[in-house]
Amino acid sequence: MQSDRKMLRDDQWKKIEALLPGKVGDPGRSGENNRQFVEAVLWIVRTSSPWRDLPAELGNWHTTNTRFKRWGEAGVWQEIVEAVSGDRDMEALMIDSTVVRAHQHASGAAKKEGRQAIGRSRGGLTSKIHVAVDALGNPVRWLLTGGEQSDMNQGLPLIKGFQAKAILADKGYDSNVFVDYIHANGMLAVIPPKKNRLVQREYDRHLYKDRNVVERFFNRIKQFRRLATRYEKLDRNFLSFINLVFAYLWIY
Template structure:
């Protein structure tokens, strides 16, 4: 087994979540193709440089691209994320630099979650993780967009009694109201410019560290640490696949 390949235990978790094989239609070995995809995501290698042991690079790329468009990778991630108790929702974002290969979309078309910030073209990954640092929701936005703009969508399925922990960027009346209406609690510091300062549980706020560690682990995947995909759907699929790998490595602790 090569360095970034799925172990037998990891494959046993993912295999039942993949689409069924159509009758009478042969499909290249799913495990070999998925190992090839993980190799590219982890190393950042161009698809053309995929080692021969994974088969033709066109087969591997086409499977990644086709299933990204069909939402397969997101559905697999969501199936694993559904196992989370979600008693805590740690929310944060991280800016990813977009490579010049990611630019070049047609003028007047969708922005594909690529924006322009101080460092140039960039994309922002917005995430919610649970108390163990395992991701439960992922959303992309342009790099310059304020964190609070994506918070509503990230917390749309917040469970009653859950505690939402975030930094000052998430302090907004709309978000506080959303969490309260869902029966949750917030632990979000108040910006210094506000006249009324909320009192938060300092010890509870310190527990938001798992979301920082999540982004650190996510950026071990070189294809995510820098964005090369033109389409937002493909880049989000890559992020979802990295999240899937984090879930499979911690699957026993969730059972």
């Protein structure tokens, strides 16, 4: 019987087990406790507890934290989510962003340690997670910026290279460059025009209602409290949590 501290069912574990370091044939240490380790990181990202409060049954907090960072540096978390996110429904792509308040402990990292996408906006120190989700609400691409960054500047990086029937976004993404790119690539732009446009564009108002899919996605990820408030100083570590949560949602 699984402890109520654990999140992975057996069928979910089987989907990622072979993707993790330490399996037969890999150099270095054994991955015998990989499941316990992933459960430990999921517990941290779900509860937002300090690493020192990790339950003893999930391992030593210091070695778990160190291993979490090493996997992030090696790109393991990114590889996991890329491996499990192949079955995409490209009927439509919905894009949006969510602001994450940065805890005071998240600021102050030395530049030489790595990138830190934390900016100052009206809400104080914040980061933004920009996401494109498919028609079923699964994440297909995401970017991390400071909270002061405009959504419009991230629209093209979120969809470039993808081919969907329609791109759904709110009026914050209404720009001629972005809309022209969508149309030039044979996709439908479902983006309300800003009020200050001299000529108001038409858009499919009925289809636009489906944009709530991306809003529901943000509601889901904010249930993982470590994504609702940023405690990590470095982007690399915060993105590791993001990648793990997004992989979990793909295999849920």
